[in-house]
Amino acid sequence: MLLLVPADPLRPTRPDEHFAAEARAARDAGVTVAVVDHDALARGGAVDRAVGRVPEDDDAVYRGWMLRAEHYAGFASALARRGVGLRTGAEQYRRAHELPGWWADLAAVTPESVWTEGPGRAGFDEARRELGAGAAVLRDYTKSVKHHWHEAAYIPDLADAEAAWAVAARFLELRDDEFTGGFVLRRFEEFTGSEVRTWWVGGECVLTGPHPDSPHDVVGSPSLEVVAPVVGKAGLPFVTVDFALRADGAWRVVELGDGQVSDRPVTMVPEALVAALFAV
Known part of the structure; x- marks a missing residue:
């Protein structure tokens, strides 16, 4: 299994500094790490060159900056030509990354x-x-x-x-x-307190913590009874679900996102996320 991260634009053989800690944690855990050219992927061109440093014939998880769904599809296709399969396919990425792909399933618990x-x-x-x-x-x-x-x-x-x-x-x-x-x-719904970011791998909630915008806040534990079956049935391999407490005391889903491009709060140690990702 590979972990793919964006390359540092100035030092293209090294991980982007924003993802360097996760790359180090993955290497320490025995996971092979490879860099990709995010800027080329985001432009939608030269995608084969953008993944030229990725070893062939393996499966991979991406942790990096957001990509448009169509550019992610190009990324997945370029990797497939190298015999590399992304754990999250292009259609799964679009459903998780774009609100129209997930809203109906969570309509009961989201605005x-x-x-x-x-x-x-x-x-x-x-x-x-x-x-x-x-x-x-x-x-x-x-x-x-x-x-x-x-x-x-x-x-x-x-x-x-x-x-x-x-x-x-x-x-x-x-x-x-x-x-x-x-x-x-x-x-509009009136929320109180800080958002909670939950991390899901293979349909199971594996981590709960603060939102990256408020990483030092102490957060509560949202109810997952409604969300867990939806995430489990949706076949989305790696997602985040953000919750907020409404003024009437109900936990509400603010956002579902693809976990590959969801930011990790600085107070969450990278080893925890790497361990959850590569335990399956």
Whole structure:
């Protein structure tokens, strides 16, 4: 089994510094580590060269920066030409990485959501009317800009068409070329406390800890009764599920993401994640 990580752009034979600790932990555990050219993969070109340092004829797990689903598919195909199989296939990656791929399965425990195809105003207005009046949170298929909360994430009332579109226009401006799929409007729910990130391998929750945005916070233990069967049945090999406690005391799913491109909080030792990943 291989661990694949992005190469340092300035020292292309070495792991990117952000993933170097996980690479060292994997090597110490006897796992072979290889680097890939993330920038080439993210451009969608020269993919065979991007994986040229990967040993042939093995199975692999990726831990690295986000890739668009279509670029991940190109990554998987280039590896397959070397006889290397990614534990997470291209279709599995898209389902985990993009909200429309996982929302319906978790609808009972996550905010109501509607989405568009593309960034057009007409589709946005149709989705806005479908969700109905009230507050909402805006994102695209893969990401929000929550650090620009009032200008590009939070919509106080979807019934105010012009004010809602002003938020969407600012969101588009900030996301720019990284805008993915379409707009996603999510019913606003008031959360308290810090988010909890849970890590799942082979349908089993293997680690629970803080979200990378608040790595030093003490977090609670969300209820997994509803989520566990869904993750188990979905056939998603490696995912994260982020939870937050709603003001009424209910644990809610904020996000499901592909674990390969989910950040690890600095307070989680890399050995713990490596051990969970390669124990299966």
